[in-house]
Every structure is written in structure tokens, then in C-alpha cells.
Amino acid sequence: MSxxxxxxxxxxxxxxxxxxxxTASGTFGYGMEYAELFxxxxxxxxxxxGITVEPRDGNPQPRLMEVGNGVLNSIGLxxxxxxxxxRDKLPVWAQWELPAVVNISGESVEQYxxxxxxLEGKDGVSALEVNxxxxxxxxxxxxxxxxxxxxxxxxxAVLRETSLPVIIxxxxxxxxxxxxxxxxxxxxxxxxxxTNTLRGMxxxxxxxxxxxxxxxGGLSGPVIKPxxxxxxxxxxxxxxxxxxxxxxxxxxxDAMEFIMAGATAxxxxxxxxxxxxxxxxxxxxxxxxxxxEGIGDxxxxxxxxxRQSNLSGSQ
Ligand SMILES: Cc1cc2nc3c(=O)[nH]c(=O)nc-3n(C[C@H](O)[C@H](O)[C@H](O)COP(=O)(O)O)c2cc1C
Numbered sequence: 026m027s028x029x030x031x032x033x034x035x036x037x038x039x040x041x042x043x044x045x046x047x048t049a050s051g052t053f054g055y056g057m058e059y060a061e062l063f064x065x066x067x068x069x070x071x072x073x074x075g076i077t078v079e080p081r082d083g084n085p086q087p088r089l090m091e092v093g094n095g096v097l098n099s100i101g102l103x104x105x106x107x108x109x110x111x112r113d114k115l116p117v118w119a120q121w122e123l124p125a126v127v128n129i130s131g132e133s134v135e136q137y138x139x140x141x142x143x144l145e146g147k148d149g150v151s152a153l154e155v156n157x158x159x160x161x162x163x164x165x166x167x168x169x170x171x172x173x174x175x176x177x178x179x180x181x182a183v184l185r186e187t188s189l190p191v192i193i194x195x196x197x198x199x200x201x202x203x204x205x206x207x208x209x210x211x212x213x214x215x216x217x218x219x220t221n222t223l224r225g226m227x228x229x230x231x232x233x234x235x236x237x238x239x240x241x242g243g244l245s246g247p248v249i250k251p252x253x254x255x256x257x258x259x260x261x262x263x264x265x266x267x268x269x270x271x272x273x274x275x276x277x278x279d280a281m282e283f284i285m286a287g288a289t290a291x292x293x294x295x296x297x298x299x300x301x302x303x304x305x306x307x308x309x310x311x312x313x314x315x316x317x318e319g320i321g322d323x324x325x326x327x328x329x330x331x332r333q334s335n336l337s338g339s340q
Pocket of ligand 1: 100102194294
């Protein structure tokens with residue numbers, strides 16, 4: 026039984042994971058925190074918290090709240106900044122068997138390029154994940170992910186500075202996700218991650234004001250799974266590069282839905298906040314599923330739901 030997947034077939038280095046289960050940015054810190062709780066080296070890859078050029082304190086409190094079957098967050102990209110990441114995190118990741126993917130965020134195209142340049146040629150990083158989809162920061166983030174031309178510009182700027190595989194993380198807050206996906210694929214992205222959080226908010230009716238200090242935040246968790254899944258399904262028929270499915274995955278069945286919709290790998294995010302070992306549980310469930318179904322190679326299942334729907338569609 027083979028679970029290994031290649032996420033960057035077009036890149037010289039490639040991004041070969043021993044299994045398709047990754048952690049989602051912002052829900053797994055820098056990995057070290059979780060290494061004490063379970064054997065994180067068993068996962069396919071770890072994606073760290075989004076990094077910016079300068080350290081950030083993030084948005085005012087409150088910044089995290091539970092809503093029906095999901096979570097609203099307005100963390101606002103609180104992070105240690107690129108220099109501390111290079112100094113303190115990369116040397117640790119370089120000792121790991123687990124590939125570390127660095128999620129980067131910029132306020133301008135030049136800042137994305139700058140981050141890629143600082144990470145080039147460094148041990149301890151296996152790929153870049155470019156966040157052009159954060160819905161809760163004032164500048165940058167989502168504006169690059171909601172405009173096909175800007176999205177392609179960021180992709181090209183990052184690719185010019187790096188030899189690492191480049192994953193572009195798209196926003197669900199758009200009307201034409203396929204157009205944006207095509208645009209970043211044409212610009213040379215190695216893979217696409219779908220999706221980031223959906224913009225949302227909540228109002229405290231007693232105090233008659235928004236609950237989150239930042240007014241709005243990003244909605245994640247099981248409530249967004251059908252949206253993310255449909256985007257993976259749509260984009261899978263439009264681009265040839267690998268997709269990574271993300272949004273509300275809590276168990277192996279959720280993960281298999283994304284894989285059958287066309288994702289080569291999956292990311293587990295909000296579930297980790299409730300249960301730190303959620304990603305490992307998803308992996309073990311996938312292993313059982315593959316074995317029970319007598320599947321020799323998980324890649325055989327990538328996108329199979331399309332073949333099924335084509336068949337029924339032809340009748
Ligand atoms: C608290 C929190 C922080 C997040 N921070 C980031 C981030 O820094 N960069 C990023 O690209 N996505 C970030 N995300 C989005 C997740 O990586 C993921 O795309 C989204 O939550 C959907 O997946 P999920 O439903 O499994 O959580 C964050 C999500 C949460 C809940």
C-alpha cells in the first residue's frame with residue numbers, strides 16, 4: 026500500500042510526501058509545540074504559521090470564537106517575522122524527517138518576493154505556501170487572491186526568487202475561483218491549496234457591537250467543508266497541477282472526499298485546535314480506508330469522483 030504523493034512534479038526538487046496529510050497554516054504553530062504531544066514525524070508535511078517580513082502582534086482581542094460547527098478567527102497574522110524564523114525555527118526543522126512548508130504573507134508583491142529571497146537556499150524548508158487569501162488583515166492578503174492578474178503577479182514574483190516548490194493558497198471569497206486558479210497555474214505555480222477561510226462576523230446583541238475586535242474574521246471548520254470541497258472539484262477539472270484540499274477536515278472520510286474531488290493532499294486545520302492529534306487521526310483513518318478498500322496506491326483515488334459523475338452525466 027503506497028500513500029506517498031508528489032505535490033510538485035514540475036519542480037526540480039519536487040515535494041514528495043510520504044503520505045497526503047499536512048497541517049494547515051496557523052493551526053499548528055511552528056510544529057515544535059505539537060512535537061511534544063504526538064509523533065508529528067509521521068505526517069506528510071507541516072505548514073507553519075504565516076510569516077511576514079516584520080514580526081506582527083496581530084489584531085485586537087477578542088480574536089477567536091466558536092460559531093455553529095466552526096470557528097471565526099481574526100488573529101491578523103501574529104507571527105515572529107522572517108528573521109526569527111530563519112534563526113530559531115529552520116535549524117530545528119532541518120533535523121526533522123518531516124518536510125516543513127513555510128507559509129508567507131506580504132503587503133505588497135515586493136514583500137512576497139523578499140520573503141522568498143530570504144528563504145532561498147536555506148536548509149529546513151521544503152516548500153513555500155503563498156497566502157494570498159487572508160481575510161482579516163488591513164493590507165495585503167486577500168486583495169492579491171481575489172484578482173486573477175495580481176494573483177499571477179505574486180506567483181511570478183515568488184517564483185523568480187526561489188528554487189523551492191511554490192504552493193499558492195487561494196481564497197474562497199471570490200466569484201470565479203477557477204479563473205484565479207488558472208491564472209496562478211499559468212504563472213507557474215507548482216500546486217494550489219484550496220481553501221483559506223471564508224470572511225464572516227458575529228454580533229453581540231447585548232452590547233450591540235461586533236464580537237471580534239477586528240469586526241470580521243475568517244470562518245473555518247466543518248461548516249466550510251462543502252464550500253472548499255466544491256472549489257477543489259471545480260478547479261480539478263480546470264488545471265493540471267496538484268491541488269491540496271483544506272477546509273473543515275476532521276476525519277478520514279472528509280479527507281477522502283477531498284481526494285476523490287481531485288486533491289492530491291489535504292490539510293487539517295481547525296480540528297487541531299480542539300484535538301491536537303487530529304491530523305494523525307486523519308492519517309490513520311486514511312490508512313485503514315485504503316487497506317479495507319484494497320487500494321494499492323492512494324493516487325488511484327485522486328479525482329475518481331469526476332469519473333463517476335461523468336459516467337452518470339452521460340446517461
Ligand atoms: C486560528 C487560525 C489561524 C490561521 N492562520 C493562517 C495563516 O497564518 N496563514 C494561512 O494561510 N492560513 C491561516 N489559517 C487558515 C487555515 O490554514 C485553513 O486554510 C482554514 O482554517 C480552513 O481549514 P480548516 O477548516 O481545516 O481550519 C488560519 C486558520 C485559523 C483557524
